[in-house]
Amino acid sequence: AQSVTQPDIHITVSEGASLELRCNYSYGATPYLFWYVQSPGQGLQLLLKYFSGDTLVQGIKGFEAEFKRSQSSFNLRKPSVHWSDAAEYFCAVGVYNNNDMRFGAGTRLTVKP
């Protein structure tokens, strides 16, 4: 079965600084990869997804992620963080024809003014 690791439980960055959230997955074939964001007490909002093709994926809110097969990674980046980006971020891996997606434990992002 597929699995996901998010090595960083909590990250603090200053507003305007760049951000990179790490995600490593384990799956034998090419996975479907996702990043979701969750604000307190809310559901999850899809930021971006990768199925195939171009390994650099653009998402909403200025986020992007790069799929690196050799490193089994799908790191999320943003060049300049805004205070409203403070939330919890989840990386997830799915497989074809199966909606049993596996989520990482999440990375909580704090943005300093």
Place this chain on the structure above:
Amino acid sequence: KAGVTQTPRYLIKTRGQQVTLSCSPISGHRSVSWYQQTPGQGLQFLFEYFSETQRNKGNFPGRFSGRQFSNSRSEMNVSTLELGDSALYLCASSAALGARGYTFGSGTRLTVV
């Protein structure tokens, strides 16, 4: 178009009782999945329904069950509630099978006392 609607938003139940949660997917979406989110275990897949049939099931006891109606609305039921069932229950819908990315509802916060 309307998003995924979960009702109720908050629920308090007593240990030993049963509870039913409801989810209305995005119009046209036929796949509905349920997840349990807790601070200790994170996001865990419960089950997925497609065209009124359970297609996948996570590793939860039989006290957790669900169903899907012909209009794609779904309910999940938890019987004989335990304190550990306290969680945010998230419903997600997608147009078809295959993890092409969900749209999540805001969740139902269940507290068992």
